[in-house]
Amino acid sequence: MDTWHIWVILALILVIVEIFTSGFVIICFAVGAAAAAVASCLSSGIQGQILWFSVATFLAFIAVRPLLLRSFNKGKSGRKSxxxxxxxxxxxxxxxxxxxxxxxxxxxxxxxxxxxxxxxxxxxxxxxxxxxxxxxxxxxxxxxx
The missing domain is CATH 2.40.50.140 (Nucleic acid-binding proteins)
Incomplete structure (x- = not known):
């Protein structure tokens, strides 16, 4: 099994786990795993794959997670209970x-x-x-x- 297969499987598992959790934290790691899979396909070594994983996860936390939270919570702030x-x-x-x-x-x-x-x-x-x-x-x- 190639390294990129492992990264893709990890990304899919993380997406499935995210479905059962809230907060869009785990999905950021799934984005990182997908980026590492791309790096593996581009013949990057394990250090490069880990770097891609780290950078993509960090960027997902900064850029993607706030967008997902904002769109997911849209319309809920005005409701009183x-x-x-x-x-x-x-x-x-x-x-x-x-x-x-x-x-x-x-x-x-x-x-x-x-x-x-x-x-x-x-x-x-x-x-x-x-x-x-x-x-x-x-x-x-x-x-x-």
Missing amino acids: GIEALEGREAIVTERISYMENSGRVAIDGDDWKAVADDKNEIIEKGQKVIVTGVDSVILKVRTK
Whole structure:
């Protein structure tokens, strides 16, 4: 078996492993192995093949990986999940919201949340509709609708 066969097999194995991992790290090594296979076909010695492998892997980390990460994560940065997804939602006050009394709860979709008013001087009575304007840990910041 020629050396370039080994490099090609290594590159294919690394591509397959990359399919089951995330982060596009292993694919950079696969690019290096493919470059070493080309070097082997060009009758380069083992030192030259290792040099090609190293340089191509390094360049893949610098150039290819950021492009892959950017395209793979496109559109995900704007999505909110968990408690952050409640921002902008309407809620019903289930317990009077008062900063001075350190009290207040709201309900959203049947879930009960501790809440504080955006305006610390504002008192929001039970039954009023409010809008969630922010989240601080597990406490919702709200304002009257």
